[in-house]
Amino acid sequence: MPDATQGSIYDLGYRGYDGPRLGRGYALLSLYIHSLRGVFGLGRRTGSKVFPIGLTVLAFIPAVIQLGIGALTESTVEFFHAHSYYGYTQVILALFCAAAAPPLAGRDQQTHTLSLYFSRSLERMDYAMAKFGALATALLALTLAPQVVLFIGNGLAGNDLRGYFGDEWTQVVPIVASAVVLCAFIAAISLVIAAQTPRRAYSTVSILAVFMLTWIVSSIVAELTEREIGLAALLLSPFHMMRGFTLFLFGETPGATSPLGIVDYPGWIYLLAAIAWTALAGYLIYRRYEGINA
Amino acid sequence: MNRVVFSITLQQVAGKRRTLFIGLFALIPVVLAVLVRTAGANVEHEQWAAEGLFPVVIIGALLPLAALIFGTAVLGSEFEEGTAVYLLTKPIPRRAIVLPKLIVAWLATGVVLLLTGSIAGMVALAGTGDMQIALGFTIATVIGALAYSALFVMLSVLTSHALIVGLGYVFLWEGVVTGLFTGTRILSIREYTLAIGDMLSGTPDVLFQAHLSETGAIVGLVAVVGLATWFAIAQLERWEITAGG
Structure with a gap:
């Protein structure tokens, strides 16, 4: 029995918690893992799994086709090249972002649970980082993983596996670097849009429009106007920047008739622009969560 | 047709935010046409309108996006916000709900495309004297x-992920698959629209050549509108009130 002279009204007999406090880092890690699982719909109903997992499977198709070609024919025909892989899957990547980012950023706003997160040891910065990290990591499954399949598949198709890896190991750096930059880049763009509104309809369409409309419009501007205006248009288009910095990292040049070839500026511009856009979008995501009413 | 459903849907669609949102999209072809007009280098204006502006920018991207936004909003947002139950428990046939909503979606999309298409077309073709390209397309x-609109209204009845399915249809199926496997073009609303545009604009084949014949396109369009509307009504007739609404 507590002392009758103090707190007799308020002390309802609940026990305090004096176990270990896991703290901010643990909260961040938990939210990151929870968000990453949520991107693929793990721990959610089947309906939430169909699109993320279906799109991930689609992103592997070119790599699997290349594997099949390698297995069926004796020669080592490279039908799908590593440096142009994202050219085949870019629409799938955009659809994945449009499907995954809005619930990732919007669900907690929709259900008014943000205040629960921010009343714990998790900082607003941590929340933004966990969400961004989750989407970027999830995207690696659609970018880096197929590239690895393609790389190993090409190695297995030839007879001389040891020789293949000996010759081609320099490809590992551009494969990993381009995938990491690309995932961070499109994750940041998608999240900065998705974080603005809890309304799924607006953010889904906006994300896809940012990728597809800029791609269509910038291609035309690059073809029909002067070089400087063309470059400015391409630096507003995520798909063109992706293409530009991937080719740059692999040390390849764009085709002369492609928009990048017509504009004809060195590839490092696109890498720099993509990093700058990622940083700007990251800052805006942080600002959004710093100022949001929770 | 039900006048009340029609006017309520019209009010829902004409919200300030959605209008602003679509208005931004609709500006894109106009801005692009102005840019090509002022900063373009060696542009063949008729060729640019018949090869780029109308088939790629307006019919390839803007038309499906606008139709997707309106088509999934007219009925889908009622399901999302839980107001569908009040509408669907009224003693009116389901076709009197679907048809006015479909017409509103079509009207809204049509008005947006009519404005942006005619303004962008005029800018792109001013001075060439051949306005029929703009008019026809x-x-x-x-x-x-x-x-x-009919397709996306149907999708919004079938699934709560109508937006993603619709975007996948537009940009994966019509955008990628029909380019790789030309036989699938007979199942693409974009190709039907392009064939009709080719017919109405009377563009010479050197400028623009649709992949489908006019008859095929008309049959396809009628089939899509008829089947999608019928299926949406049929699905709604089997709809049951659940605890979630």
Whole structure:
């Protein structure tokens, strides 16, 4: 029995918690893992799994086709090249972002649970980082993983596996670097849009429009106007920047008739622009969560 | 047709935010046409309108996006916000709910495309004296808008992920698959619209050549509109009130 002279009204007999406090880092890690699982719909109903997992499977198709070609024919025909892989899957990547980012950023706003997160040891910065990290990591499954399949598949198709890896190991750096930059880049763009509104309809369409409309419009501007205006248009288009910095990292040049070839500026511009856009979008995501009413 | 459903849906669609949102999209072809006009280098204006502006920018991207936004909003947002239950428990046949909503979606999409298509077309073709390209393709866009609207209204009845399915249809199926496997073009609203545009604008084949014949396109459009509308009504007739609403 507590002392009758103090707190007799308020002390309802609940026990305090004096176990270990896991703290901010643990909260961040938990939210990151929870968000990453949520991107693929793990721990959610089947309906939430169909699109993320279906799109991930689609992103592997070119790599699997290349594997099949390698297995069926004796020669080592490279039908799908590593440096142009994202050219085949870019629409799938955009659809994945449009499907995954809005619930990732919007669900907690929709259900008014943000205040629960921010009343714990998790900082607003941590929340933004966990969400961004989750989407970027999830995207690696659609970018880096197929590239690895393609790389190993090409190695297995030839007879001389040891020789293949000996010759081609320099490809590992551009494969990993381009995938990491690309995932961070499109994750940041998608999240900065998705974080603005809890309304799924607006953010889904906006994300896809940012990728597809800029791609269509910038291609035309690059073809029909002067070089400087063309470059400015391409630096507003995520798909063109992706293409530009991937080719740059692999040390390849764009085709002369492609928009990048017509504009004809060195590839490092696109890498720099993509990093700058990622940083700007990251800052805006942080600002959004710093100022949001929770 | 039900006047009340019609006017309520019209109010829902004409919200300030959605209008602003679509208005931004609709500005894109106009801005692009102005840019090509002022900063373009060696542009063949008729060729640019018949090869780029109308088939790629307006019919390939803007038409499906606008139709998707309106088509999934007219009925889908009622399901999302839980107001569908009040509408669907009224003693009116389901076709009197679907048809006015479909017409509103078509009207909204059509008006947006009519404005952006005619303004962008005028800017792109001013001075060439051949406005029929703009006129023909713009009318075709409005016709195509009905097929897209019917398809997306049906999708919004079938699934709560209508937006993603619709975007996948537009950009993966019509954008990628029909380019790789030309046989699938007979199942693409974009190709129907382009064929109608080709017919109405009377563009010479050197400028623009649709992949489908006019008859095929008309049959396809009628089939899409009819089947999608019928299926949406049929699905709604089997709809049951659940605890979630």
